[in-house]
Amino acid sequence: MDDYRRYRDNNSRKELFSGATNNQEGQGGGYPPPSSGYPPPPSGYPPPPSGYPPPPSGYGNPYYGQPPQQQETEEDIDEIKSQIKATKQDSVASTMRSLKLIDEAETSAQTTLNKLAEQSHRINYTDRQLDLADAHAERAEQQAAKLKKINGSMFGFDISNPFTKKKREAAELARVQALQEEQRTSRENMRAANWDTQQRVNNVQKQTQQSYAQRPNNSSTSTSTSSTSRSRFQFEADEEDNQLEDQIDNNLEALSSGLSRLNAMAVASGDEIRKQNVVLDRISNKTNELDTRIAGTTHKLKKIK
Numbered sequence: 001m002d003d004y005r006r007y008r009d010n011n012s013r014k015e016l017f018s019g020a021t022n023n024q025e026g027q028g029g030g031y032p033p034p035s036s037g038y039p040p041p042p043s044g045y046p047p048p049p050s051g052y053p054p055p056p057s058g059y060g061n062p063y064y065g066q067p068p069q070q071q072e073t074e075e076d077i078d079e080i081k082s083q084i085k086a087t088k089q090d091s092v093a094s095t096m097r098s099l100k101l102i103d104e105a106e107t108s109a110q111t112t113l114n115k116l117a118e119q120s121h122r123i124n125y126t127d128r129q130l131d132l133a134d135a136h137a138e139r140a141e142q143q144a145a146k147l148k149k150i151n152g153s154m155f156g157f158d159i160s161n162p163f164t165k166k167k168r169e170a171a172e173l174a175r176v177q178a179l180q181e182e183q184r185t186s187r188e189n190m191r192a193a194n195w196d197t198q199q200r201v202n203n204v205q206k207q208t209q210q211s212y213a214q215r216p217n218n219s220s221t222s223t224s225t226s227s228t229s230r231s232r233f234q235f236e237a238d239e240e241d242n243q244l245e246d247q248i249d250n251n252l253e254a255l256s257s258g259l260s261r262l263n264a265m266a267v268a269s270g271d272e273i274r275k276q277n278v279v280l281d282r283i284s285n286k287t288n289e290l291d292t293r294i295a296g297t298t299h300k301l302k303k304i305k
Contacts, residue, residue: 088244095251102258106208109265113201116272120197123279124190130286131186135179137293144300151304193279200268207264211257 085241085244088241088248092244092247092251095248095255099251099254099258102255102262106258106261106265109262109269110204110208113204113265113269113272116269116276117197117201120272120276120279121194123276123283124193127279127283127286128186128190130283130290131183134286134290134293135183137290137297138179141293141297141300144297144304148300148304193275196275197272200272204261204264204268208261211261
């Protein structure tokens with residue numbers, strides 16, 4: 001009985017697991033094998049952006065063997081260098097044009113100052129001639145008065161009081177001395193005015209010559225101090241870049257010197273014009289006084305019959 005029970009139990013167990021065993025055998029005898037590996041990586045990096053031309057392949061490309069991101073960075077740096085160089089070249093050309101304009105302005109200013117000096121000499125000479133004309137007008141006025149006195153005399157000649165002869169001679173001597181002193185003062189004033197004018201012109205010319213003597217040479221190299229301060233603003237300090245920087249610095253210094261010379265010429269011209277205005281006002285007053293005196297003398301002469 002027990003043997004039969006054990007046999008039945010064994011047969012039942014075999015029938016129960018026989019399906020699972022057959023299924024495993026039909027599918028290859030076990031679990032499916034694992035996959036051979038991960039999917040293969042992409043064939044390469046993506047192409048560069050469309051804004052840049054594709055770099056040449058092979059050893060002809062300066063960036064051959066570098067990652068694409070590094071190639072793009074190097075190309076950007078080269079573009080920035082080209083822009084900086086073009087900007088500096090434009091700056092050199094601009095400063096050269098400015099120097100040419102300043103030279104032309106200096107020539108015009110120097111010519112104007114020289115003409116103002118000549119005009120001052122003529123104005124001072126006119127002032128001097130007016131002083132002489134005033135002295136002659138005064139003499140003419142005295143002669144007209146004497147002629148009127150003679151014309152009114154019954155004797156037809158001037159009869160002076162013999163007791164006042166010395167007094168009259170002293171007055172005449174004092175008048176002549178005063179006239180001589182006045183003419184001497186007029187001559188000295190004219191010489192002083194001409195000397196001041198010439199000094200203003202000479203000072204400007206001397207300053208201009210000194211400025212040209214101190215004008216920097218384009219071929220000179222910058223000092224270590226300027227090179228140190230310049231390096232903060234340079235992207236890549238090579239020999240060509242230093243030459244451009246030196247030329248720009250020299251041109252700017254020349255522009256500064258030229259503007260200083262122009263300012264000195266402008267100040268001298270302004271002083272000269274102010275001096276001329278003072279003399280012209282004096283000439284105008286002298287002319288009015290002389291015209292009045294001559295008109296009075298003419299009226300006296302017309303009344304003599």
